[in-house]
Amino acid sequence: MNLLAGLEKFGINSERAQKAEKEMYEDSTKKTGKGAGRKEKETQAQPQSELDYLFPKKVQCVVCTKEFYVKAVKNTKLKRLQPDFDLRPRYQDIDPMKYGVYCCPCCGYSAMSQFFGHLTKGQINLVREQICVNFVRNKEEEPDIFDLETAITRYKLALYCSIVKHARNSEKAYTCLKIAWLYRDLIKELPENTQEEKGKKAEAKDAYNEFYKEAFEGFQKAVASEDFPICGMDTYSMDYLLACMAFSFKQYSYASKSVQNILQSQTAERRIKDKALELKTYIVEQIRKESEEK
Template sequence: MNLLSGLEKFGLKGDGELDILNDGSEAKKKQTEKAKAEVVELTEKDFLLDHKMKCPICDKEFVVKGVKSSKVKRKEPDADLRPNHEYVDTLKYGVCACPSCGYAALRRNFEHLSPTQRKWIREQISANFKPVEEPKMEVYTYDYAVEKYKLALVSAMAKKAKLSEKAYICLNIAWLRRAEIKTIPDDTPMNKKRIENCQKEYEGFYRQAYDGFMKVTSTEMPPYNGMDANTVDYILANMAVHYKDYDIASKLISRLITSSGTSKRMKDKCLELKEQIVADLKAKAN
């Protein structure tokens, strides 16, 4: 029975079932769910933009991709403080590389060159560099990013950069390869070979970074390529555990825990790492 019949003469709809308990919330809920389903899933390219750069070596202009830092959301870093973000691996975009002359460097260091360093780059890098056609891509692949970091490393060596800069580049290459391994399914012989090669590069550059930063802490004054002493000590402690250098790791942890400049959060992480060392040593003893 239509309880609202008779309202038609007023121009109002009187058809349908009467339900005074219906406040429209159910319809709103369905509409919201429909809207959520229609939202386009964000991808890495949504967090990137093109930057025009001018090379300080050859004065040529080129374009590199950068991250919209204000839009990316941080996630929990790896144990050795490798940064992680939602949707995009920001480390892939940490280097600027000139496609004309071969000069490359970490973004923060790209334009900072002395006249003598420019001379060294021209003589040792640009004079031998063979330009290749840059691939068109919406996002950088891990191989492409690592390639640019390797160019940055040889440029750093040519310009006689501080050891902290070279060690940091090596650390970033290792971090990139480690992240790449997680994206490769081990379902085919070819993929297994890729994983093996990535693992070798990861271990090789991680070792270079470890040995480099160990020397840096006794030969340079902080900050070490933008990182304070406590941050580098904590990274080194984790790297030392990776290499089972438990004595070194324990000394670094003790120094951090007793330092008044160490944050509570880092001290808590140090205590967790200390427990891991104790567990590893017990397992080794058994």
């Protein structure tokens, strides 16, 4: 599957994108990419409340040193809701995740906000050589608030840049996870009345599965090679996330092992232990169900 399809309009040719996708978790130094840019589609009628959570924040690009404004979320205003089963955060009125990527309008460099400023000299050169040279500045006006498809495209640009700059596995995996989470919401939103709509929904489901799988594999690599905290997660949150992902891919022994790590720990918090225990009952139930079906 071509995970990075749809970036052609930013000057990234599809062959390059497919090549980058194959090289996602390879460590070797390879040449990738053409220009990446920024472009957003017009959004439909939006609730006024989402705008109230946003403010323009000035950011300096580490690659081209120019300053630009991003849409930042007023964190103090956010009201946390119950997260999804796999810790995907939820908030009232707004999904801050949609605004989690910074895209430099001057040079095309894009990354999730927490990774945006942290580049080595070598990485800056890679981005300059493979993204900025071909970058064409977007002339369309940015929508006031982002819809899911706009957000997904921005994360895909960030993923492409992370492959080009040889980012750590955790950064690439986390970017894939966010894309998968956004697709999960998009699937719920998409209608399925016509054949065409059904096709689009099926595509979104495939994309969700592929990105979720990439995230699962990438985090396993990250856990084996990086120190905690990884992307803000301690070892138990990561174990729990990996268990959820393994469970969804029917890798029950992997899921059980990760859950046991949490349950047997002396230091894991009650909150995560409770979640792990709940997941364990689902795993046991599912294994029993599937063995009965055989």
